[in-house]
């Protein structure tokens with residue numbers, strides 16, 4: 459699902475790769491929502507296109523490009539796992555079979571698998587055999603946010619693609635280029651400097667208008683205490699997008715840490731500066747770090763099939779404990 463094509467100014471790394479000849483086993487590293495996913499989209503399109511146009515990227519009009527646009531290209535297999543879910547061995551067995559056949563439409567078969575760290579050990583081992591001896595014209599692209607979590611045997615088989623790191627100021631320009639009003643683009647880019655695609659998704663989902671309600675509830679919580687935290691957890695558990703809440707919490711916690719260090723230049727939630735400053739002063743550092751760790755660990759906690767309601771209770775209690783100084787009840791690790 460590519461929201462938009464990369465602007466031509468960003469094509470150079472792709473053109474170099476295509477000219478040099480594509481490896482059969484590739485690794486792309488980048489945060490979800492960063493432009494790395496976009497680079498991979500462009501690369502797989504160019505790799506499957508019949509007649510890449512003069513600059514080297516896909517033509518957009520040939521049969522392969524049309525099949526890709528329709529999501530029907532028989533030589534492309536994409537395996538993804540939602541956050542907190544694993545990629546099981548059955549999916550990899552299916553992928554291995556897919557790669558063994560000769561291409562039907564394009565010059566090669568293409569497997570894309572993301573995030574690679576979601577592979578179970580059995581699935582990773584099943585993939586390893588194919589990585590060691592890929593069929594002729596089979597290409598395998600793994601995307602990973604945390605390549606250190608991959609099996610070393612897998613990692614050593616992959617050639618890492620040289621996609622560029624995000625540049626300062628790139629995100630806000632990119633968002634404005636998509637027609638997002640400058641103030642909102644700036645606000646989003648403060649939070650998602652390295653992840654413009656994520657910022658764009660959030661803009662599309664209406665999060666920019668929803669966010670203030672969540673912030674008000676969260677900033678009021680320390681004064682109201684643990685009972686209110688449990689009530690809010692109960693309310694939110696029904697329908698809140700926990701990972702979206704995580705984005706917000708991480709940015710609030712980062713703001714508190716910045717304010718404690720008198721770094722006013724990079725505050726995300728400038729509209730709440732006064733409240734956040736007061737809260738930063740009275741926060742207890744050790745509990746601040748504990749809360750931060752809890753939110754950082756959330757994807758792994760979800761992966762262990764933890765109950766969402768209980769997770770949320772623990773996380774909101776640990777947020778309140780930053781100011782009450784009492785260890786949150788029910789924290790298990």
Ligand SMILES: [Zn+2]
Pocket residue numbers: 507508509510516517518519520521522523
């Ligand atoms: Zn084409």
